[in-house]
Amino acid sequence: MQLDHIAVAGATLDEAAAHVEEALGVALQPGGVHATFGTHNRLLGLADGLYLEAIAIDPAAPDPGRARWFDLDRFEGAPRLTNWICRCEDLQALLAVMPEGAGNIVDLERGELRWRMAVPADGVLPFDNLFPALIQWQGALHPSTMLAASGVSLRRLLVAHPEAGVLRDSLAPVLQSPRVEFETGPAGLRAEIDTPHGLRVLA
Numbered sequence: 001m002q003l004d005h006i007a008v009a010g011a012t013l014d015e016a017a018a019h020v021e022e023a024l025g026v027a028l029q030p031g032g033v034h035a036t037f038g039t040h041n042r043l044l045g046l047a048d049g050l051y052l053e054a055i056a057i058d059p060a061a062p063d064p065g066r067a068r069w070f071d072l073d074r075f076e077g078a079p080r081l082t083n084w085i086c087r088c089e090d091l092q093a094l095l096a097v098m099p100e101g102a103g104n105i106v107d108l109e110r111g112e113l114r115w116r117m118a119v120p121a122d123g124v125l126p127f128d129n130l131f132p133a134l135i136q137w138q139g140a141l142h143p144s145t146m147l148a149a150s151g152v153s154l155r156r157l158l159v160a161h162p163e164a165g166v167l168r169d170s171l172a173p174v175l176q177s178p179r180v181e182f183e184t185g186p187a188g189l190r191a192e193i194d195t196p197h198g199l200r201v202l203a
Contacts, residue, residue: 001094003177004087004135005051005143006157006191008202009070010079016054017042019079025197026150028054032110037119038064039072045147046154046193053143054079067123069133074123081189081203083125084132084157086175091116091136099170101126102134114138127167128187130159155199156192160185 010016017028024044031041031053038061044052057072067073070083088094095102095118103118103125118134125131160183161167168182191202 001086001088004085007083008054009082013056016079023202037068049144051144069119071123086132151196153194158190161187
């Protein structure tokens with residue numbers, strides 16, 4: 001599996017997007033809505049087939065009748081980088097070798113995009129939500145190919161957790177993303193990102 005994208009959550013989409021735009025000095029592009037989970041997003045294309053999404057609960061959407069992904073039902077406080085998402089070729093096979101709690105497969109779509117994602121029943125991923133969300137894209141379309149070039153690229157993603165070694169070892173047999181590094185410390189994510197304005201940090 002490989003790093004696919006990173007997600008910044010906020011109490012509102014405007015707050016999440018503003019956090020990204022202030023940190024990186026670039027504007028996000030329109031995204032869309034996720035009817036299954038009652039959320040919406042805005043996007044930023046990154047180099048090398050990666051992208052970034054700002055995401056929040058959509059106040060105009062009905063209650064989805066299930067826990068929202070990325071633990072958004074419990075989100076509070078300032079907007080921040082909350083999740084990293086990894087893509088794979090066979091989600092069912094990957095889940096068979098992942099720790100318990102990595103999620104159950106949900107089929108999703110937004111516009112012309114089709115994908116499958118592993119989402120825990122309670123919306124909470126292992127390791128305080130620092131275990132990667134797992135995704136399998138269906139068909140040839142991918143958000144990164146649909147977004148305008150931004151001149152922004154991810155240099156490094158730091159995944160910090162008190163049990164970082166255990167998390168790293170659980171992913172080592174399958175994770176093929178040299179940009180992702182693990183460090184022992186308080187739970188959180190930090191992305192070092194090259195922008196037209198120089199190196200910026202998004203947390």
